[in-house]
Structures are given as C-alpha cells and as structure tokens.
Amino acid sequence: MAAEETHHVAKTFMDHLPVLQVVIPLFAAPIIVFIGKRSLAWPIAFAASAAAFVISCILLIQVLDGGFISYHVGGWAPPLGIEYRIDAANALVLALISGIGTVVLPYAYESVKAEIPKKNHTLFYACFMLCFTGLLGMVATGDAFNVFVFLEISSLSTYVLVAQGANHNKRALTAAYDYLIMGTIGATFFIIGLAMLYMATGTLNMADLADRIADEGTNRTIRAAFAFIVVGMGLKVAIYPLHHWLPNAYTFAPSAVSVFLAATATKAAIYVLLRFMFSVFNPSFVFEEWTLYIVFIPFSLLAMFAASFVAVFQTNIKRMLAYSSIAQIGYMLLGIAMLNATGLSATLVHLVNHGVTKAALFMGVGAMMLYSGSAFFNNLNGLGRKMPLTGAAMVASGLSLIGVPGTAGFISKWVLVQAAFENGWWIIAIAIMLSSLLAVIYVWRMFEVLYLTAPDPQSTAKEAPLAMLVPMWVLAIACIWFGFDTELTLGSARVAADGLLAGSAGMAH
Amino acid sequence: MEQLIDWAFIVGHVNYWLFIVLMMTGLYVVVARGNLVKKIVGLNIFQVSVFMLYISIGKITGGTAPIFPVDLTGHIEPDPSIVYSNPLPHVLILTAIVVGIATTSLGLALIVRIREAYDTIEEEDILKIEREMTAEDNKEYGAAMGGRA
Amino acid sequence: MHHHHLILRVVTKMLVGAIMLFAFYVQFHGDFSPGGGFQAGVIMAVAFIIYGIVFGLDKAEQVFPPWLVHKLVALGVLLYAGVGVVSMLLGYNYLDYDAFSPHHPSHGQHWGILLVELGVGITVTGVMVAIYYAFAGRPPPMKDEDW
Numbered sequence: 001m002a003a004e005e006t007h008h009v010a011k012t013f014m015d016h017l018p019v020l021q022v023v024i025p026l027f028a029a030p031i032i033v034f035i036g037k038r039s040l041a042w043p044i045a046f047a048a049s050a051a052a053f054v055i056s057c058i059l060l061i062q063v064l065d066g067g068f069i070s071y072h073v074g075g076w077a078p079p080l081g082i083e084y085r086i087d088a089a090n091a092l093v094l095a096l097i098s099g100i101g102t103v104v105l106p107y108a109y110e111s112v113k114a115e116i117p118k119k120n121h122t123l124f125y126a127c128f129m130l131c132f133t134g135l136l137g138m139v140a141t142g143d144a145f146n147v148f149v150f151l152e153i154s155s156l157s158t159y160v161l162v163a164q165g166a167n168h169n170k171r172a173l174t175a176a177y178d179y180l181i182m183g184t185i186g187a188t189f190f191i192i193g194l195a196m197l198y199m200a201t202g203t204l205n206m207a208d209l210a211d212r213i214a215d216e217g218t219n220r221t222i223r224a225a226f227a228f229i230v231v232g233m234g235l236k237v238a239i240y241p242l243h244h245w246l247p248n249a250y251t252f253a254p255s256a257v258s259v260f261l262a263a264t265a266t267k268a269a270i271y272v273l274l275r276f277m278f279s280v281f282n283p284s285f286v287f288e289e290w291t292l293y294i295v296f297i298p299f300s301l302l303a304m305f306a307a308s309f310v311a312v313f314q315t316n317i318k319r320m321l322a323y324s325s326i327a328q329i330g331y332m333l334l335g336i337a338m339l340n341a342t343g344l345s346a347t348l349v350h351l352v353n354h355g356v357t358k359a360a361l362f363m364g365v366g367a368m369m370l371y372s373g374s375a376f377f378n379n380l381n382g383l384g385r386k387m388p389l390t391g392a393a394m395v396a397s398g399l400s401l402i403g404v405p406g407t408a409g410f411i412s413k414w415v416l417v418q419a420a421f422e423n424g425w426w427i428i429a430i431a432i433m434l435s436s437l438l439a440v441i442y443v444w445r446m447f448e449v450l451y452l453t454a455p456d457p458q459s460t461a462k463e464a465p466l467a468m469l470v471p472m473w474v475l476a477i478a479c480i481w482f483g484f485d486t487e488l489t490l491g492s493a494r495v496a497a498d499g500l501l502a503g504s505a506g507m508a509h
Numbered sequence: 510m511e512q513l514i515d516w517a518f519i520v521g522h523v524n525y526w527l528f529i530v531l532m533m534t535g536l537y538v539v540v541a542r543g544n545l546v547k548k549i550v551g552l553n554i555f556q557v558s559v560f561m562l563y564i565s566i567g568k569i570t571g572g573t574a575p576i577f578p579v580d581l582t583g584h585i586e587p588d589p590s591i592v593y594s595n596p597l598p599h600v601l602i603l604t605a606i607v608v609g610i611a612t613t614s615l616g617l618a619l620i621v622r623i624r625e626a627y628d629t630i631e632e633e634d635i636l637k638i639e640r641e642m643t644a645e646d647n648k649e650y651g652a653a654m655g656g657r658a
Numbered sequence: 659m660h661h662h663h664l665i666l667r668v669v670t671k672m673l674v675g676a677i678m679l680f681a682f683y684v685q686f687h688g689d690f691s692p693g694g695g696f697q698a699g700v701i702m703a704v705a706f707i708i709y710g711i712v713f714g715l716d717k718a719e720q721v722f723p724p725w726l727v728h729k730l731v732a733l734g735v736l737l738y739a740g741v742g743v744v745s746m747l748l749g750y751n752y753l754d755y756d757a758f759s760p761h762h763p764s765h766g767q768h769w770g771i772l773l774v775e776l777g778v779g780i781t782v783t784g785v786m787v788a789i790y791y792a793f794a795g796r797p798p799p800m801k802d803e804d805w
Contacts, residue, residue, distance in 0.1 A: 010749030019752040027739045030732035036725075075754030145601050152608045159615055163622070170626040171642065174635060177619045181539060184552055184612050188559055191605060192532075195562050198598065315650045376650040574692065603696060614789045621796055 014058075018071040018084040021055040021094065022137045022150075024048050029129035032122060041125040046105045049132060053098040056136075060091040066495050070142070078142070079208035085142030089348065089496035092489075093139045093271045096352050100263040100359055101132045107471040108256035110464075111366050115254045116164050124164060128260070131157035135268045144204045144280070147272055148191050151236070155183045158265060162253040175248035182245040186235030193228030196221050197280075209280050222281075229276050236269035239333060240303035243326045250322035251375075255366025258318060262325055263359035267351050270332055274347070278500040283339065296337035301431055303330030308438035312445070317365050318375040320442055321358065324401065327435065328354045334428070335416055343419035344497035349489050350412035353400070353482055357409055360397035360475035364390050367464035367472065377445070382455025384447075390464045391450050393476035398443040400479040403436050408482035411490060524565035531558035543632040545623065549616045556609045560602050567598035663712065670712040677705040685779050689768065695775040699782025706783075707790045715794045727788045734781025741773045 028048035032041045063069060068087035072078065086094070108128070116124055134154025138147045159180045165172030198204055200221040201212040213222060231242070238246040246266075250258050277283070277292075304327050311323035328350070335347030365375050367390045372379040384391030400407035403414075413432060420429040455461070463469070482489050519526070535558055538551025572594030577587050624630050627638055685698035710718030742753040750757035755770025 011746070011751060012749075016746055016752065020746075023739060023742065023752060027736070027743065030735040030739070032732075034729055034732035034736060036728070071751065073752050075751045075756060145604075149604055149608070152611075156608075156611055156615060159619070163619060166622065166626065171639060173619055173623045173626055174639065177545065177616065177623060180612065180616050180619065181548060181552060185536070185539065185555070187608075188556055192559055192562070195559065195566065195598075199566055204601075315647070376646065378650040576691065607696065618792065621793070 016071070017055050017059055018069055018086050018140060019073060021052045021059070021098065022084075022133055022140055024051050024055075025129045025133040025136065029126045029133065032126040032129065036122060038118065038121050041122045042105070042109055045125040045129050046102070048129060049098060049101040049105055052132070052136060053095070053102040056091065056094040056098045059086050060088075060095050060492065062086075063088050063091045064492055064495060066499060068499075079203050079205035082146050083142040083205060083207075084140050085207070086140060087496070087499050088492050089274065089500055090139045090271060092348060092352060092492045092496055093267060094136060096355050097132070097135050097139065097264045097268060100260065100355060103471045103474055104256055104260045104263075104359070104363075106467050107259065107363055107366070110467045111254065111256045111370070114370055115168060115256075117167060120164065124161070127157045127160050130154075131161060131260070135264055139268050139271050142206050144194050144197065144206055144209060145191075148187060148194065151190070151269075151272070152187055154265070154268070155187060155236075158257075158261065159183070161257040162249050162261075164257065165252045165254045168254070169252050171248065172252035175245075175252045179245040179249045182235055182242075186232045186242075189228045189232030189235070191232075193225040193232060196225035196228065200225065206275065206280050210282070213280065214282055226276075226281055230273065233269055233273045233276070237266050237273055238326055238329055240299045240307070240326065240330060243303075243307070243329075246326060247319055247322040250325065250362075251316060251319045255362065255369055259359050259362040259366065262321070262362050263355040266325070266329060267355050270329070270347070270351055274336065274344075274500060277336070278344075283501060293337040293339065296333055297428070300330040300333035300337060301428075303327055303333070304431065304435040305438070308435055308442070311442045312438060314442075315377055316375050317377060317380065317446060317449075318362070320446070321361055321365070324439065324442065325354075325358060327439070328358070328401075330435075331413070331416060331432070334432070335419060338416075338419045338423055338425075340419055340422055341494065341497045341501055342415060342422055344500055345490065345493040346412055346416035346419050348493035348496050349415060349486075352489050352493070353408035353412045353479075356475050356478045356482065357397045357400040357407075360393060360472055360479060361401065363468065363472040363475065364394035364397070367468045368461070370464065370468075371459065371461035377449045379456075380449050381453040382450070383459075383461055384450030386455055386459065386461040387463050389469055390472065393469075393472045394450065395447065396476040397479045398446060400483065402439045402443050406480065406483045408479045408489070410483055411486050415490065524561070528558050528562040528565070531555075531561065534558075545620045545630040545632065545635075546617070548632075549613060549620070552616070553609065553613060556605070556612075560606060560609075563598040563602040563605070567595040569594045666712050670708055674705045674709055677701060677708070681705065681779075685775065686772070688775055689771060695778025696782055698775075699779040700786055702779065702783040703786030703790070706787050710790060710794065715791070719791065722787060724788070724791055727784050727791065730780050731784035731788060734777045734779070734784060737777030737780065738774050741770060741777070745770070 025048045028044050032044050035041075035044075059069065063086055066088060068085060070078070071084040071086075073082040073084060076082070105128075112121060112124060131154050134150045134152070134157065137150030138154065141147055141150060159176045162179060163173055163176035165175075194204065197209060200219065201209055201216070203209055203212060216222075235242045235245075250262055253261065307323045307326035307330065311320045311327065314320035314323065332347045332350050332354075335343040335345075335350065337343070338346075368380055368383050368387065369375055371387075372383065384394070396407070400409040403409040403412075413436060417429045417432055420426065420432065464472070532555055535551050535553070535555025538554060539548050540551075542548055542551060569592055572592045575593040575596040620630055623635070627635050629635060629638075681698045681702035684693035684701060685695065688694035688698070706718055706722050709721065741755075745754050745757035746752050748757040753770070753774070755767045756763040757766060758769045759766035
C-alpha cells in the first residue's frame, strides 16, 4: 500500500482561511448550546463573529488584485469536490456580513435582554450564529448545491429569529410563518433550477457549470433552469413583486434581528443572484439573447417608486424602513440591468453602503424602542432631543439613505447615475433622482418626529446604553467615511464587477 | 405522415409529467388553502415533487445500487459489466429531505404558537384579527400622522 | 394509563431494544451497505418516541431527559465539525480524512466517515426526539372531558 502514499504539503493557517470563516461560527453555535450557560453565550458568539470578520478582511485584501482563492473541502478537487472560492465579489459581501454581524452583537446584548425572555437567550445566540454561518457559507461556496444548503441553514434560523419578536407583538408569529412559506417556495424553486442545470450539464461546481454552459450553448433546459433560479432567489432578495414577506418580517422581528436581516440577508441573496446570472450563465446569454433587462428595469423602477411611495405613508418607523429597503433593492436591480461595469459596481457598492446605512437606522430605532415601547412615530416624538447621540447617528445614516453628497448613499447613487448615462438612458437617471426625492420625504418625516415635535412629558427616555451607542456610531461613521473614502468600497466593487462581467472566463481555473 | 401526438415523447418523460403535476398540486394547495396546516401539507407535496425529480434523474436503465462488491478480505473488485445508477442526485436530495423535515417541524411549531396566540389556524380569521389590530394602531397612532399604517 | 394497553406495553418493551440494536447496525454498517447517520439517527429516535407514546411523555423524559437531548444535538454537530478541525490541525484540508492515517489514506477515509456519521447519527437522534418532546410537551388545547 506504500504506493498510495501521497506527498502531502502541510497546510498552514493562512491556507484554511476561506473555510475557517464559515467553520468558526458553525462551531460556535453547538458550543453555545452544549455549554448552555447564558453568561457565556454572548462572549462566544462575539468572539466567533469577530474572528470571522478579521478573516474576511484578510481574504478581501488577498483577492483585491482580481485573483481568487480556491479551497477544496475534504481534499477533493473540484469539480467533484466542494470548492470554496473567494474572489473580489464575494470577499466584499463576506466582509459586509461578518462586519455587520460583529457590530450587531454588542448591540444585541442590551436589546436582547430587553426584548427576549431570559430562558431563550442561549438558544437565540446559537440561532444567530447559525444564521451567520449560513449567510457566510452561501456567499463563500463555489458549489451550486452547497449554496442551497447554506441558504436553508440561514433561512431556517432566520424564521426562528423573526418569531422571537412574538413577546412584543404576536404578529411576529404570522410574519415568520409567511416568511417560512415564501422562503421555502423560493429555495425549492432554486433547487428545481439546480436539478435542471445538473440534467443539462452533469456538474454542480459553479466554475465547471459556467464552462459547460459556455461550451454547449443554450438549450431549453438551461433556460428553464435560469428562470427557476432567478425567481427562487428573487423571492429571497425580495425583488419587487416578490417582496410580500419583507415588511412584516422586518417590522415585527426583535430590533437586533431587524438590524442584522436588513443589512445582510437580502444582500447575500443578491450576491447569489449576481453570481448565477453573470458567472454561471454567461452575461451575453442573459441579456443580449434573452433581453432580461426588459423584465428587470420595469420591476426595479416600480420598486423604487411604489415602495418609496408606500414608505412615505407609514406610521411605524420600522415598517417605513422595511419599505425603503424594498426600494433600495430596486436600485441594486437597476444596476444589474444596466449590464455595464459601472452599473454592476453600483449594485455592489450600494449593497455594502445600504447594508451599513440601514443597519445604523434600525439600530437607532431599536434603541429608542427601549424607552418608547413601540416604533410608531407618535411614540418617538421628540426622542431625538432626549437621546441626542442616538438621534445624531440616525440623522447621519438618514442622510446617507437619501444620498446626500458626503455620505455613502451618495456614492452608490452617483455611480448608478453614471452607469445610466453610459448607456444613454437619461430617463432612468432622472428616475433615480426623482425616487431619491421620495426618500427625502420619508426621511424628513423621521427627522420631524425626532426633533421638531414636543417630547412626551411622561417619557423616561434617556441616552441609549453605551453598548448600543458604540455599534450605532461605528456604522454611522462608516456611512460618512464611505462617502469620502471610496477606495475600499468602490475600488473592490469595480474589481468584483470586472470579474463578474468576464462571465464564465472570470471563473476559469 | 407525421403523428399528431408523439407518444414516445409523452411516455418517455413520464417522470417529468408526474413531477409537474405534483409540483403544481402542492403549489396550488399552498396558495388556495386557508388552513395553516394544510398549507404546510401543500408545501410538503411541493417539496416531495422535487425529491422525486432528483431521484428519477439519477436512474439509469438497468442500473443497480451504487455499492461496489467487497469480498471477505475487504478487497474491492469493480465489475465493469455492472451498470450503477447515479448516486449523486440521491445524496443531494437526502440533504433536501432533511431540510424539508426541518422546515415542516418549524412550520408546525409556528402554527402551534399561532394557535396559542390567535386561537385559530384559519388564515381568514387570523387576517381578520390582524386587520383589527392594524385598525386599532391606526386609530391610536395614525390620526396624528395623517395617514394609516 | 398504567393498567390498560397491556399487550402494547409488553410488545413495546420487547421492540425498543431491537429497534436500538437495528439503529446501531444501520449506523456502523453504513459504509458497506445502505445506511448511515441520518437513517440510524431516525431509527434510534423512534425507539424513544414509541416508548414515549406508549408509556407517556414523563416516563420517556425520565429515560432520556430533555437537557441531555439538547446537549446531544450540539454534541453531534461538534463531533462533525471537530473531525474537520482536527484534520485541519493535522495540516490537511477541512474534513480531509486522509489526515487520520497519512500512510493509508483509505483507512483514514474509513475512520473519518465513521466519526462524521456518528456525529450525524447523534444529532439526528437528538433532533427527532427534541421535536417529539416539543410537540408532545405542549399542553393539549382540548381536555379529555371536552369531547
């Protein structure tokens, strides 16, 4: 048997980074349950997510030159084995997810104490870690079926997390149920698509799929697979007509969960959509032959206007922010539909910027809910004056949501408008600005309630605890920072967009 | 003379027809039934249709279970004349079945909690209760804001 | 409860042991014949569930207390992930079973899959029993005399 001996070069810590960043939170979840101590749950979760964040930053730096890292799980080489594949596009999303996770956890410490019964704390953090693992995994993996597995890990734990809001409002239960039905239909559509891809090509590795689709050309099975995958992921992304689950889920979930979901869940799904549309199915297929933008542009415009318009009339600030999220997803889709490098980098940069902005806003609302008990505008009267630091952070991130120059939101909208001009679609460019005006209205309503109304004299509100203020301000400062220093976000988004637009060539081994 | 109905095509793709019928049945039940448990049943039928699609595409005519014969010494002797069915779709769907169980039990657990909170599992009744809750919210919070929730 | 269903109770007592034995067979013979952790875990859980159904939830919870169920759920996943971490520490890729026996990779694969499947089996047993406990432990919405 000596002949079987292989010359093995021992792997170092650095070689394992792509998988470690998924494995660490995956390991943390059962450890939290196994130890079963409430006092230890939070530290373990925080340590795991901080470690994941550090790793994703190292990975991002490694792939910024346009290269990629491939990791073979179990030592089985792709296309047979499962491959983790990090390039600029997913390293950026990984950094966003793990960064938000790390920032949300200190915030969650206080907010979970206030909103969730004590006996559920341990399991809450375990669930949070599972959700975190799932999101990181579905972004990091290069295997199409593995995406489904991680997607379901994150979705199932998300349903549980959303349902935790039931203490506060029983509608969290029906919100979680709706999300479960819709999410499962979406995920099942996704695997139907994968089955068809497998039937047509006989492989599940994304790079291999891309090669074979490029070689064989299109046929009806592949086209049907594409339709199923786009609709399935579209449900997860909450693309405009498929967004029904989102407002309730965001509104009734506990604050910390709203923050995390709004900033990461739909973003990871958008990444998967991008990866499939551009890397697996060739972009020229998707757009030049199938003219997908005819479908995408009307839906994204509808999302931008209709959802923003609905947001203007909300009386609950969390619900308003949820509708605004649907509108912002419209911008991201619009960037995809432009089908040029600028548009795609606008999508990616907006994905990060909006994640950071929305997380900061939801954090502000969550901090105010500690004292107001609800997120209705009436109960928040004048709280901006009573909680000056929280209010200021919400102003900063609110401005970023509108896209005021000097904030992160401006950068992504600016790049999006540039992309529209590159295509000569000046009507679309005007539409982007008009819909930003709607954002001005709803964000202004928020400012008005927070600062220009008289506070309730009986209100006991005081400044939010430090553990909530620090994460909030980290994100609020990030909103401003990314408005000036675009090197990190826009720079990596451009590299990522070039990689994606290269289509299957961008996936070559 | 060309045949109007291509029977070979229809019979040859029988697994796909069954898959489509089951899938549509499941999806219809999810959409059309008002009872939350029945929705989960529909979701299950929908998922099972996908399992069947995967399992049937792994079938190879004359194929047997993909296990290599091992003799008593543990030596493996693959016989090139034996055709094995493709195990990969089966393995994949094992994962999806587990996911399906998790989804079902989570869905049912949510229904138990919904029943405790709303005292009903009929969608219509729940919607009615929720509409009343929203109307109350509107009365309390909406008037001052000049709108409805 | 304790005085009727005599046949059921006797048969169950006889079956439980056999079911468990079969679970172990499916578990450890999984690398030579169809089987493995998922199937074995469910069969093992069935032994506890049938015990619970016939003798009552409280009796089943005495045998297999809920806190232990929770620990086992976590333990199985830890075993699975732990195998991967150990192979990483040995300088191989995550879940590369060759690490356990570098000179005989096929032996390493054997050990690796055995441990991983054991982890799967433990977790599946735990999860299935936990689901049963969770549903059966809810106070019944309708009392017996309401019928």
